[in-house]
Amino acid sequence: MKTGLILAGLGLLLVGTPAGAEPPAASAAVDRAAMAAAVRAEFLFAWKAYEQLAWGHDELKPVSKTTRDWYGTSLEMTPVDALDTLLLMGLKDDAEKAKALILARLSFDKDVPVKNFEVTIRLLGGLLSGYQMTGDPGLLRLAEDLGTRLLPVFDSPTGMPYMYVNLKTGKTSGAKSNPAEIGTLLLEFGTLARLTHKPVFYDKAKNAVVQLYNRRSLLGLVGEEIDVETGRWTSRASHVGGGIDSYYEYLLKCSLLFGDKDCTRMWKESRRALDAYLADETPAGLWYGQVDMVTGKRTAAEWGSLHAFLPAVLALGGDLRQARRLQDSSMKMWELNGIEPELINYQTLQVTSPGYPLRPEIMESAYYLYRSTKDPRYLDMGRTFFQGLVTHCRTATGYTTLTSVVTKEKGDLMPSYFLAETLKYLYLLFAPDDTLDLDRVVFNTEAHPLRR
Ligand code: DMJ
Numbered sequence: 001m002k003t004g005l006i007l008a009g010l011g012l013l014l015v016g017t018p019a020g021a022e023p024p025a026a027s028a029a030v031d032r033a034a035m036a037a038a039v040r041a042e043f044l045f046a047w048k049a050y051e052q053l054a055w056g057h058d059e060l061k062p063v064s065k066t067t068r069d070w071y072g073t074s075l076e077m078t079p080v081d082a083l084d085t086l087l088l089m090g091l092k093d094d095a096e097k098a099k100a101l102i103l104a105r106l107s108f109d110k111d112v113p114v115k116n117f118e119v120t121i122r123l124l125g126g127l128l129s130g131y132q133m134t135g136d137p138g139l140l141r142l143a144e145d146l147g148t149r150l151l152p153v154f155d156s157p158t159g160m161p162y163m164y165v166n167l168k169t170g171k172t173s174g175a176k177s178n179p180a181e182i183g184t185l186l187l188e189f190g191t192l193a194r195l196t197h198k199p200v201f202y203d204k205a206k207n208a209v210v211q212l213y214n215r216r217s218l219l220g221l222v223g224e225e226i227d228v229e230t231g232r233w234t235s236r237a238s239h240v241g242g243g244i245d246s247y248y249e250y251l252l253k254c255s256l257l258f259g260d261k262d263c264t265r266m267w268k269e270s271r272r273a274l275d276a277y278l279a280d281e282t283p284a285g286l287w288y289g290q291v292d293m294v295t296g297k298r299t300a301a302e303w304g305s306l307h308a309f310l311p312a313v314l315a316l317g318g319d320l321r322q323a324r325r326l327q328d329s330s331m332k333m334w335e336l337n338g339i340e341p342e343l344i345n346y347q348t349l350q351v352t353s354p355g356y357p358l359r360p361e362i363m364e365s366a367y368y369l370y371r372s373t374k375d376p377r378y379l380d381m382g383r384t385f386f387q388g389l390v391t392h393c394r395t396a397t398g399y400t401t402l403t404s405v406v407t408k409e410k411g412d413l414m415p416s417y418f419l420a421e422t423l424k425y426l427y428l429l430f431a432p433d434d435t436l437d438l439d440r441v442v443f444n445t446e447a448h449p450l451r452r
Contacts, residue, residue, distance in 0.1 A: 006038060006390050030379040036430035039386060040089050042394075043423045046414060047086070047094060049398035050078050056105060062398035063412040071112040075119070076102050080126035081420035084448055087133050088436060089427060099130065103138045108146050111168040116153045116161055117181040119146070121246075121446040122416060124188040128195070129448035140195060147192045147201055154204040160211050160228040161185070175229045179222045183209045183247035186254045186263075187444045191451075206260070209250070213266050220273030221293040222247065238293035240278065241343075242306045246445040248274070249313050256316070257442040257452055271317070280346070285329040286322070287346045303333060304343035304353065311365035315372050327369055330362050331381055337405040339388040354404040358393060358414070360421035360447065367429045371438055382429040389422075421447035 054060035057067035058077035070077065079098040086095035124146055131139035152170040153161035160182045163174025189205035192198075215231060216222050217238075224243050225235035240248060251267035254260050277296045278288040288310060290300035308330040314323035334340045336349060340362060343353035363385050370378035392408050393399045399418055401411035424447050428436060441449035 006042070007387060030376065030383050030430070032379065032430045035379075035383060035386065036427055036432075039423055039427045039430060040091075042386075042390065042399075043085065043089060043419065043427065044091065044094075046398045046419060046423070047082060047091075050082075050414070050419075051094075051097075053397060054078070056101060059416055060398050060414045061412045062395045062400050062414050063410055065397055068413065070118075071110070071114060073110055073112060074105070075108075075110075075114070075123060076106045077122055077416040078414075078419060080106070080130070081122050081416035081446065083126060083130040084133055085419055085424045085427075087130075088424065095134075099134060099136060099139070102127075102130075102142070103136070106142055108142070108149050108167050111166065113164040113166045113171070113173060115163060115181075116150055116165055117163070117184060120150065120185050120188050121444060121448075122420070124150070124192065125444040125446050125448035125450070126420065128188060128191050129444075129450060131195070132449075132451050143192055144196050144198075147189060147196075151200070151204060154208060156228045158211050158228055158231045159204070159207045160226070160231075161208055162228060175227050176225055176234055177228050178225050178243040179212055179247035180243050180245055182212045182226070182228070184250050184445055185209075186250055187257055187442065187450055190254065190258055202258075206254075206262075209247075209254075209266070210262065212247070213251075213270075216270075216273075217293045219277055219293065219296050220269055221277060221291070221296075222270075223293045233293070236293045237290055237299060238278070239290040239300070239302065240274065240288045240307055240310050241290075241302060241304055245306050245309055249309060249445055252313055252317050253442050253444075257450060267317070275322075282347060284332060284346065284349060286325040287329055288326070289346070301345050301347040302343050302352065303329065303346045305333075305340050305356065305359040305361060306342075308333075308340070308359075308361040308365055312361070312368040315365070315368040320369070320372055323365070323369060324373070327362075327365050327378075327381075330365065334362060334385070334388070339392050339402065339405045339408075341405045351406060354406050355411070356393070356402040356405045357411070358389075358399060358401055358418040358422055360417060360425055363422060363425040363429065364447070367425045370429055371433075379429065382426055386426055417446060 050060045054067040057074050058070050059068040083098050127139050127143035149167045153165045162172035163177050165172050185205040189201040193202035221238040223233040223235050224237040226233050255263040277291050280287045280289040287303050311323040311327040341351045341354045345352050366378045366381045398414045401413050403409045403411045
């Protein structure tokens, strides 16, 4: 189906959206059922493109109609990442086919160094949620095999994980890491520990995050890069963007998923430091900027598509006031060009990094805020996001990244998280509330629901 037809079917204006164009002004009430159906149809369209052109590969490159395998050999990134979305959307036959592919072809017995963080959040997280939703023991077996092969990452002098590990040999590399890669493992490793009755998975991932937290500055902040062998910070830049973001997310979520009191304490203390030093008011609204972790001195006024996760976490933690204000700021960023860039300078509202890699965080925040407030403005936001995606990122064969939200020039990749997260959060925003009970699951950072 053509882009214009999809949007017209939802009563949406098809804006050509030249750079800086105004978004449609007042909008009609959102028809949730129609929006959920439209998002589901677009998910299916993207999934079928993957199936037709990239089946069995990690990711589809929809413009060149070629494929991308992260390590020269496929780890079935897209099917594993997409499986629980297929299930949530009730696409049973497609889910069954994806699961069969995973069980038949996915093997971790491969002589390749992989990025521990990415493989944990996408594959371990996807296999665990897939297991919990289907009960298929083959998925848990794969998860345990993967978790066991990843364990050597924690064998550093500090217990904080190396960035890479060879899946076959266990050889580790990459001593310079960051809070996100060190502190975004506990939901997956903790769930694996519970399901396999092997506490080692929980203990190693928990120790990593505690070791990192213990190295916070006197202000209570963490930096952007740390050496896991010496325990010394190699960058003092403190913010909530890429490289740090999901460290904070997991402090709160490990408290919710496991009732771990250390996590509750670390989250509360970290939250206090973020509010004290990073929060920044400008005439355009509230932002969380960048400071030196030791002095607290401001070093940059950056906000971007990754920072946009924070309203979701604040809403989940119960601070709706701050969450709402931040989401309004993210919306301003989106509206500058009709789709959000990677980074803006929030003082000047100028784009500083123009790409859009189909990220989900702003939709995720709209979803949490709608669930907590029932305020229809978040449905409206969701509709705007969906409209932007369809208008600017749709190709004849799936969805692609943009290299610039200013020129709308297309890239050539449909990242697996587009199916795991971006369309899942949009769908859940509009779908009936009982599609998924947020009180019974905690989403990992790749939107894989893990049972509480
Ligand atoms: C995803 O892999 C995860 O959401 C991660 O936490 C951040 N990067 C992408 C999406 O933007």
